[in-house]
Amino acid sequence: MKTIVTGDVTIDWIQWPIKSHEITDYSENWKTHLGFHRKALEGRALLLAKMLKEIVPRVEHPQILGKPENTSPAEFVHSFADLELYNGKYLIKSFLGYTGPEKGLPKLPFKFKDTKADIIVIDDAGNGFRELKEKWPSSIIEDNPLIIPKMSAPLFEGKLWHHLQKNHQENLIVIITVYDLRELGANISRRLSWERTAEDFIWQIHHNPLLAQLKELKHLIVRINLEGAIYYQAGSKAKLFYHPQLFEGDLNAQSPGRMQGHGCAFTAAFTATIQKGLEIEEGIIEGIRSSQKLLDEGFGSKPDYPTSKVFSGGDEANIGIVEIPPVERLEGWTIATSPPHFDIKSVSEHIVIEGYKEKKFPLPIAHFGKLITADKTEIEGYQSIRNIMIEYLKNERVERTLSIGVFGPPGAGKSFAVSQLAASVDPENIKTLNFNISQFRDENDLIGAFHQIRDAVLKGKIPQAFFDEFDSPYNGKKLGWIKYFLSPMQDGEFREGDTTH
Structure with missing residues (x-):
């Protein structure tokens, strides 16, 4: 043929x-x-x-x-x-x-x-x-x-x-x-x-x-x-x-x-x-x-x-x-439910106990740092956030912070998931800072947190600040802390007395 x-x-x-070291003769000027x-x-x-x-x-x-x-x-x-x-x-x-x-x-x-x-x-x-x-x-x-x-x-x-x-x-x-x-x-x-x-x-x-x-x-x-x-x-x-x-x-x-x-x-x-x-x-x-x-x-x-x-x-x-599948049967389709069929729960248990073996489970597994998932919905959710992070870090003229709201019951792994996503994007340059709003007494504690974020930037790092329990009440008001986040989120600045940082 x-x-x-x-x-x-x-x-x-x-x-x-x-x-x-490739040049041994420096008799001509261009070689220098x-x-x-x-x-x-x-x-x-x-x-x-x-x-x-x-x-x-x-x-x-x-x-x-x-x-x-x-x-x-x-x-x-x-x-x-x-x-x-x-x-x-x-x-x-x-x-x-x-x-x-x-x-x-x-x-x-x-x-x-x-x-x-x-x-x-x-x-x-x-x-x-x-x-x-x-x-x-x-x-x-x-x-x-x-x-x-x-x-x-x-x-x-x-x-x-x-x-x-x-x-x-x-x-x-x-x-x-x-x-x-x-x-x-x-x-x-x-x-x-x-x-x-x-x-x-x-x-x-x-x-x-x-x-x-x-x-x-x-x-x-x-x-x-x-x-x-x-x-x-x-x-x-x-x-x-x-x-x-x-x-x-x-x-x-x-x-x-x-x-x-x-x-x-x-x-x-x-x-x-x-x-x-x-x-x-x-x-x-x-x-x-x-x-x-x-x-x-x-x-x-x-x-x-x-x-x-x-x-x-x-x-x-x-x-x-x-x-x-054809276009009329696409809704709800996943690789796991296609022949050969995979039970996500059984696969997940096997990965936790035995580790992931590629040839045994040829279905998509996503790795984000130490976070591993085989669920299509989770993969898409995490990937979308990771993609946003990557695009944000490519921007050399950032004018506002990237703010992401994460919701779920206690123990669902919100903190772990976000920190592992950030670690999978740029572990060398991202500095993780964790704050629990429920432990703050007044807005001065929040200002102290903002200064830590600012210090990380001044040291050439990209701060990833995780504010746990941000929906906590303040002075008896439901969602009372939210208003103090608006200026940092919208403008990338905060006030301390008469000074804007």
Whole structure:
């Protein structure tokens, strides 16, 4: 079986600092200053082809004329990234952006052996290839091969998409990301629960007119970052692929740096699985595993795309699979109540006594510091608060405090839950302060608490102040303490006599 890989090509420039111990000769002045190594790598369609060739034979692909570093942005889009060494491997410290032609589309002057193929993989990055019909393989026009377009925003636009939709509807396996679906206008929640992501997707595909054309796709794969995917087929059949202990974006959040090329790794592993005659579900699992492995490997110790290591085998991906019910049966659906059925109480008891074993219970378990929960409602509640905390901490110009009300009977674990949520967000910088309002005699005690909060800020910490029993009476008045919280909550300040702090 023969495969052609084509599409948009980028030249990926990476640079990393020269350490002082690498320079032994200081005869020239420039060597006394901070320096950088720079390297140009072949990206997008050429990276995808390079990855696929690591797994299967008979892969045809374009070749650029000359060396990557000698190409112009008018020919191929150039990307730029700063690398940093983390634990013996280079990862992206900051992505610097792109450079392309000043006017029009990139020329894409590659040479290409145009032959018939059984599978055509297209990296459609929205950078010109979709409009340059003269660059398309002739099999797209003349034959009916299996076509796997890996598509980026803007989705479902351009000559290529309209041609594929009109002439190859039965032969398409479309790969996109949930991020690009959101950019298109799909209201799909982030990091609440795997069930909520799946529910939102199904609802959007049936009710959002911007996604109407997706309903007719025979095979649609939506990558959910590095941790999961949704496989949708025309007629409402859909499956969710998910990591039981991770949620969307967790792996990137846990990594000290970033990596690029995950979509290429996913698509290469997926295509190789299909070329070997295996099922689409197996291809999705291999795609997820390979994209995760790419982050694990980074650019290596001598920066380059680590194609051989990414596809060298290793541990199986810890991925659960569950069917998503049709839109009319979504209400109340959970992974725990889907085959195989799980009893949350029994699972929770087992975790408390025996510890969590991933392969025994492939249902979502959320970890927030020392807090563990397997209940969908709890997971979504805690995740929503954690997401608010994360967004709040990203704001460099905070004008008011983040105030969260937590309600429940004594002993329900309110204090513990909130402190563990904060610990899971930024344990290094958050300082927890606990106060019990029922033990305060008058407002001077409250002012003393506010000063402790202020002291933490002055020391460069982020204070997390927990006011227990805030609804206690004061001077015989029900909820009498509330009015003293209004100014700190609304304006981030409090008064002490005639002085405002």
